[in-house]
Amino acid sequence: MRGSSFLEKASSELPGAIIGSNLEAIDPWIEVVAERIAEVSQWLKKTPESLFDSLECITAIDWFEPDAKKAAKVQWKPHIEMVYHLWSTVARASIVIKTNLPRWKGDVVGQLPEIPSVTGVWRTADWHEREVFDLSGIFFIGHPDLRRILCPEDWVGYPLRRDYEMPLEYHGIRAR
Amino acid sequence: MAQMVDDDPRIIEFDVRTDEMLVNMGPQHPSTHGVLRLVLRTDGEIVSQVESHIGYLHRCAEKIGENLTPRQWIPYTDRMDYLAAMNMNLGWSLTVEKLMRYQVSEKARHLRVLIAELGRLASHLVGMGAYGLDLGTFSPFLYAFREREKILDLFEETCGARLTYSYLTVGGATADLPPGWLEKCEAFLDQFTPLIAEYHSLLTTNAIFVKRTAAIGILSEALAIDYGCSGPVLRGSGVDQDLRRDGESIYTSMYDGYAFEVVVQKNGHYPRDHAYPPVPREAVVGDSWHRFYVRMLEVVQSVDLIRQAMDRYSACRGPLGEPLKINEKLPVGDAYLETECPRGQMGFYLVGDGTPIPWRARARSSSFSNLSVLHELCRGCLIADVPAIVGSLDIVMGEIDR
Amino acid sequence: MADFLIHTGGLPDWIAWAITASLAAFFILNVIAGGALAFIWAERKIAARIQDRLGPTRTGGKFGWLQSLADGIKLLTKEDLMPDGADGLLFRLAPYVSFCASFAAFIALPFAFDFVGQRLNVGVFFVIAVLGLEVFGVILAGYASASKWSLFGAMREAAQVVSYEVPLGMCVVVPVMLAGSMDLVTIGEKQAGWFFQWYLFHDPFTFITFWIYVTCAVASVNRAPFDLAEAESELVAGFHTEYSGLRWSFFFMAEYGSMFLVSALAAILFLGGWNGPVPVASLLGLSDGSGDTTGYFVRLAGCANLMTKATLGVLIMMWVRWTLPRLRIDQVMTTCLKYCTPIAAVMFVGAMLWTLALPGGFFRGLGRPAGEIREGWLLGPGGMSLQVQKNGEAPPSSSRFEQSESPVSQVGL
Numbered sequence: 001m002r003g004s005s006f007l008e009k010a011s012s013e014l015p016g017a018i019i020g021s022n023l024e025a026i027d028p029w030i031e032v033v034a035e036r037i038a039e040v041s042q043w044l045k046k047t048p049e050s051l052f053d054s055l056e057c058i059t060a061i062d063w064f065e066p067d068a069k070k071a072a073k074v075q076w077k078p079h080i081e082m083v084y085h086l087w088s089t090v091a092r093a094s095i096v097i098k099t100n101l102p103r104w105k106g107d108v109v110g111q112l113p114e115i116p117s118v119t120g121v122w123r124t125a126d127w128h129e130r131e132v133f134d135l136s137g138i139f140f141i142g143h144p145d146l147r148r149i150l151c152p153e154d155w156v157g158y159p160l161r162r163d164y165e166m167p168l169e170y171h172g173i174r175a176r
Numbered sequence: 177m178a179q180m181v182d183d184d185p186r187i188i189e190f191d192v193r194t195d196e197m198l199v200n201m202g203p204q205h206p207s208t209h210g211v212l213r214l215v216l217r218t219d220g221e222i223v224s225q226v227e228s229h230i231g232y233l234h235r236c237a238e239k240i241g242e243n244l245t246p247r248q249w250i251p252y253t254d255r256m257d258y259l260a261a262m263n264m265n266l267g268w269s270l271t272v273e274k275l276m277r278y279q280v281s282e283k284a285r286h287l288r289v290l291i292a293e294l295g296r297l298a299s300h301l302v303g304m305g306a307y308g309l310d311l312g313t314f315s316p317f318l319y320a321f322r323e324r325e326k327i328l329d330l331f332e333e334t335c336g337a338r339l340t341y342s343y344l345t346v347g348g349a350t351a352d353l354p355p356g357w358l359e360k361c362e363a364f365l366d367q368f369t370p371l372i373a374e375y376h377s378l379l380t381t382n383a384i385f386v387k388r389t390a391a392i393g394i395l396s397e398a399l400a401i402d403y404g405c406s407g408p409v410l411r412g413s414g415v416d417q418d419l420r421r422d423g424e425s426i427y428t429s430m431y432d433g434y435a436f437e438v439v440v441q442k443n444g445h446y447p448r449d450h451a452y453p454p455v456p457r458e459a460v461v462g463d464s465w466h467r468f469y470v471r472m473l474e475v476v477q478s479v480d481l482i483r484q485a486m487d488r489y490s491a492c493r494g495p496l497g498e499p500l501k502i503n504e505k506l507p508v509g510d511a512y513l514e515t516e517c518p519r520g521q522m523g524f525y526l527v528g529d530g531t532p533i534p535w536r537a538r539a540r541s542s543s544f545s546n547l548s549v550l551h552e553l554c555r556g557c558l559i560a561d562v563p564a565i566v567g568s569l570d571i572v573m574g575e576i577d578r
Numbered sequence: 579m580a581d582f583l584i585h586t587g588g589l590p591d592w593i594a595w596a597i598t599a600s601l602a603a604f605f606i607l608n609v610i611a612g613g614a615l616a617f618i619w620a621e622r623k624i625a626a627r628i629q630d631r632l633g634p635t636r637t638g639g640k641f642g643w644l645q646s647l648a649d650g651i652k653l654l655t656k657e658d659l660m661p662d663g664a665d666g667l668l669f670r671l672a673p674y675v676s677f678c679a680s681f682a683a684f685i686a687l688p689f690a691f692d693f694v695g696q697r698l699n700v701g702v703f704f705v706i707a708v709l710g711l712e713v714f715g716v717i718l719a720g721y722a723s724a725s726k727w728s729l730f731g732a733m734r735e736a737a738q739v740v741s742y743e744v745p746l747g748m749c750v751v752v753p754v755m756l757a758g759s760m761d762l763v764t765i766g767e768k769q770a771g772w773f774f775q776w777y778l779f780h781d782p783f784t785f786i787t788f789w790i791y792v793t794c795a796v797a798s799v800n801r802a803p804f805d806l807a808e809a810e811s812e813l814v815a816g817f818h819t820e821y822s823g824l825r826w827s828f829f830f831m832a833e834y835g836s837m838f839l840v841s842a843l844a845a846i847l848f849l850g851g852w853n854g855p856v857p858v859a860s861l862l863g864l865s866d867g868s869g870d871t872t873g874y875f876v877r878l879a880g881c882a883n884l885m886t887k888a889t890l891g892v893l894i895m896m897w898v899r900w901t902l903p904r905l906r907i908d909q910v911m912t913t914c915l916k917y918c919t920p921i922a923a924v925m926f927v928g929a930m931l932w933t934l935a936l937p938g939g940f941f942r943g944l945g946r947p948a949g950e951i952r953e954g955w956l957l958g959p960g961g962m963s964l965q966v967q968k969n970g971e972a973p974p975s976s977s978r979f980e981q982s983e984s985p986v987s988q989v990g991l
Contacts, residue, residue, distance in 0.1 A: 017280050054401050089401055124404035149231060162242075313802075455643045
């Protein structure tokens with residue numbers, strides 16, 4: 001069961017959750033509603049045909065151009081794209097889930113955008129989500145232990161945001 | 177946290193309890209393989225909880241990747257898994273080629289297999305030696321490094337570097353092999369192959385080694401998959417998965433025509449296990465001993481693959497092909513590719529926006545996922561088992577912290 | 579010597595004794611400390627050769643034989659650090675306790691017939707007991723360092739050494755029983771003759787006892803694979819994590835001193851002591867007991883014999899260390915309590931019964947006139963007692979004072 005038939009099944013069993021797809025891309029992907037990511041993940045993991053039992057990677061892509069001149073030319077509106085790469089050790093197939101988030105919750109700068117955590121589906125998501133939280137500033141609802149993982153705990157800012165500016169100094173150490 | 181520990185039925189309860197103590201293992205500790213910091217909650221010698229703190233080597237390579245072209249980022253991939261830099265180069269190059277839908281020449285393909293397997297050999301040698309070190313025997317470490325030095329000599333001839341090569345690159349490799357290199361490689365393999373038995377007698381079959389590793393840190397198949405473990409850690413748990421066989425076509429096609437068996441225990445047997453020391457009775461699939469054993473058998477597998485690659489490479493006529501221009505424009509779109517690196521499945525994700533510089537470069541580290549399972553493995557073990565388990569995961573902090 | 583000073587020199591007793599004691603102490607301290615330095619150098623070279631390296635090659639010209647001295651100078655000039663939270667007095671005291679315990683045990687250790695700092699009729703007991711004191715230094719160091727790693731090391735050491743004292747003691751009792759004396763000089767003397775007179779070859783039980791002793795001795799001096807107290811891959815450096823410079827080197831010296839001591843003890847108890855495999859001296863009609871110059875040289879040769887055996891023991895410990903992985907603490911304890919102790923107990927009983935059935939040992943009568951067999955077993959009314967009858971003519975003693983023990987000493991069992 002590949003491609004379109006799988007997508008149809010998913011759409012019928014999860015009405016309204018899947019809002020887009022591209023099966024012709026280099027890595028075929030489906031787009032889901034951000035609020036329902038955990039539900040879709042659970043379905044993808046449990047569906048006998050796919051059994052996407054392994055979460056490989058969570059990436060947050062910041063679509064934001066800080067340079068006003070360049071920003072005028074781009075096609076997209078500023079947003080954050082979450083990309084989940086799944087792998088099935090049974091079917092030896094992969095799938096990509098994409099979902100869009102606002103850059104800041106309610107467009108208030110400093111309020112982290114929220115998305116349900118998938119730690120309940122794959123336990124490996126624990127560290128991956130902490131990393132995304134740490135570097136890209138996404139808040140995962142329901143994560144058991146959402147702390148910074150790679151940066152120091154008192155670090156300010158989210159380095160992988162496109163508008164991030166390195167602090168001048170950190171505890172007296174010149175940083176820039 | 178403490179509540180969670182107390183409620184866990186897997187933890188052995190003792191009638192006599194001493195005060196619990198928090199012990200910092202690392203970041204400056206001889207056996208945490210770099211700058212890993214483990215906070216152990218111990219009751220006497222028994223560890224009830226382990227928490228890993230990482231990030232001491234964080235350089236935010238992904239941010240750097242957003243400011244460099246893919247070929248310029250190759251040296252940064254070297255510094256991720258610095259013990260298997262060739263494999264890192266290969267993973268990133270293939271990802272870029274996947275996005276650009278680029279096919280390297282046949283000669284470059286075989287060269288890549290040759291170099292990548294040699295890199296795996298070098299990496300597993302360190303893994304083996306360092307594991308001996310973790311268990312308190314120093315000599316195998318130096319025996320392993322003696323052989324690794326010879327591989328590094330070979331690598332040095334290809335690209336001039338001994339640790340961070342940047343040799344395999346987008347579109348092939350920076351240079352062809354120098355004349356006479358294959359003969360030297362052949363001589364090395366001939367000299368190296370009989371030594372594997374020596375490593376087995378010093379470690380794999382040593383009674384104390386077996387006592388220290390068998391049935392220690394048992395990682396079940398389900399748990400391994402749930403935590404996204406990969407590479408020898410996953411295969412040591414009995415999951416039959418090797419991306420060289422099961423991966424995406426752009427990667428598996430590299431190994432087209434190569435004969436190799438995935439090193440995993442099937443029906444209680446490893447492939448070709450008759451030629452190697454038998455599995456001791458105490459060992460359980462998924463324990464530290466099996467993870468180590470898988471690595472040792474992969475050494476043999478890599479030697480085989482190197483020999484095959486040398487034959488195929490020398491049969492190829494014509495030029496290797498030039499690597500892509502350093503400022504080649506990337507197409508719009510994204511590509512994710514995982515390759516089978518010595519420590520597991522290293523994934524690279526690349527988002528192109530039509531300029532030579534990627535919009536987003538992402539590295540999914542295999543050791544990162546492998547390490548995240550540590551707190552499960554270490555629950556209820558002894559302090560001495562912690563290095564034994566960490567060592568069997570064979571992590572490299574450069575890759576975890578990126 | 580003291581006698582000489584008193585009688586010939588006309589010195590007061592106490593001065594004579596003090597001079598004699600200081601001299602003995604001076605010799606022991608320097609010989610053992612020098613030996614420890616040599617062993618440290620040997621360890622480097624042996625480790626290097628085992629690992630396909632060269633080891634030190636430059637310091638002091640050929641073979642880097644001055645390496646230990648250079649290390650010593652380096653350690654002397656290093657900053658002497660003490661953690662803030664450490665218990666200052668105990669922290670400073672600990673290395674000396676270890677050092678003293680390790681070196682004090684040499685007082686009763688004979689290097690040849692009557693080449694002994696202080697001949698004690700409970701020599702074995704003294705050596706084992708004083709060596710056991712070394713653990714105090716380690717525990718103090720671990721406790722006083724205010725470091726959790728040190729504490730772990732100390733607790734491991736305490737558990738391990740206390741446990742291994744039991745089988746070690748049992749193994750030591752076997753030759754004591756065969757010789758019928760706790761005096762190390764007597765024990766060594768009893769094994770004179772060909773190598774099959776050694777207690778190692780006395781009977782199958784003593785043979786096995788020897789290997790148990792080796793295991794326990796390695797464990798009690800904290801050498802790999804039992805070096806848990808300083809397990810560098812687990813506990814950073816164990817009990818001496820916080821030590822640096824000279825204090826650290828005292829621990830190091832103590833370790834090598836103890837290694838040499840247990841090896842020498844093994845040589846005396848099981849390997850014929852200062853008697854060579856072939857009794858060259860007695861074949862030539864010489865005796866180490868004679869007070870003249872020949873006797874002195876025979877004893878010197880015996881001393882060389884013992885040194886060779888002890889050094890071999892130390893080298894074997896090094897070989898083991900650089901080959902084997904380290905055991906885990908529970909496995910160390912299992913080895914001791916489940917294997918070494920019961921086996922040692924059985925061997926003890928076995929050796930006892932063997933001697934009862936076949937007095938004189940497996941090779942009895944070989945190479946030695948039957949009349950010279952000195953032991954005799956008697957079953958006393960109050961249970962089994964070990965009776966030792968000294969040979970009619972006691973060897974002329976050149977020791978500082980006459981043997982105080984009665985010709986018949988009884989060891990109740």
